Amino acid sequence: MGEMLLRSLKGWAAAKVSAGHAEGEEAFGIETRRRVIAEPGTDTARFLEAGARRVFWVWARRSAVKRAVSGLMGRLRGGENLIVEGNSFARAARPDVTVMVAAAGPGEMKASARAILRKVDIVVLKADRGDTAQDVARAVKWWRDRAKVHDVFVVRSFRRGNAAFVRCVLRRLRAAAPAVAQGTRGT
Numbered sequence: 001m002g003e004m005l006l007r008s009l010k011g012w013a014a015a016k017v018s019a020g021h022a023e024g025e026e027a028f029g030i031e032t033r034r035r036v037i038a039e040p041g042t043d044t045a046r047f048l049e050a051g052a053r054r055v056f057w058v059w060a061r062r063s064a065v066k067r068a069v070s071g072l073m074g075r076l077r078g079g080e081n082l083i084v085e086g087n088s089f090a091r092a093a094r095p096d097v098t099v100m101v102a103a104a105g106p107g108e109m110k111a112s113a114r115a116i117l118r119k120v121d122i123v124v125l126k127a128d129r130g131d132t133a134q135d136v137a138r139a140v141k142w143w144r145d146r147a148k149v150h151d152v153f154v155v156r157s158f159r160r161g162n163a164a165f166v167r168c169v170l171r172r173l174r175a176a177a178p179a180v181a182q183g184t185r186g187t
Contacts, residue, residue: 017086
């Protein structure tokens with residue numbers, strides 16, 4: 001979903017936050033070297049391909065996520081907007097809009113996702129070929145009734161654009177942070 005948004009939110013930066021990862025003795029790190037960020041098959045490479053102005057990979061031990069997020073925010077240039085992939089970011093910061101991607105079919109929700117349920121503004125349900133119409137309807141109902149998320153979108157592919165989803169994110173951004181949304185290009 002981050003790539004879809006980056007194609008519409010021209011000039012935004014992007015970050016992948018990985019909690020529970022440790023590199024040597026360090027509690028956290030913020031990687032920006034292009035040879036690492038652009039490694040094929042990584043989330044950060046997908047962000048670059050989608051047009052992110054700058055991309056960060058933030059890794060941290062769970063005990064250092066707040067410090068890592070603070071370090072990331074300190075690296076943003078004045079007025080620079082950011083799309084972040086990773087549930088731990090929403091636990092450590094106050095995003096203007098939080099989008100969660102979840103499976104439409106039956107399955108367990110990650111603990112990191114359960115921890116931020118109250119912060120979720122928009123849900124994108126990924127429906128796979130094996131998901132029945134009942135599975136999808138059940139998931140939409142759960143998110144609306146139990147998690148209290150009104151804006152729920154069902155997608156079969158992240159490759160194709162979803163104009164209604166992007167418009168919803170832009171609407172939420174304008175409501176939450178009008179100055180942030182001013183530079184966006186609606187679709």
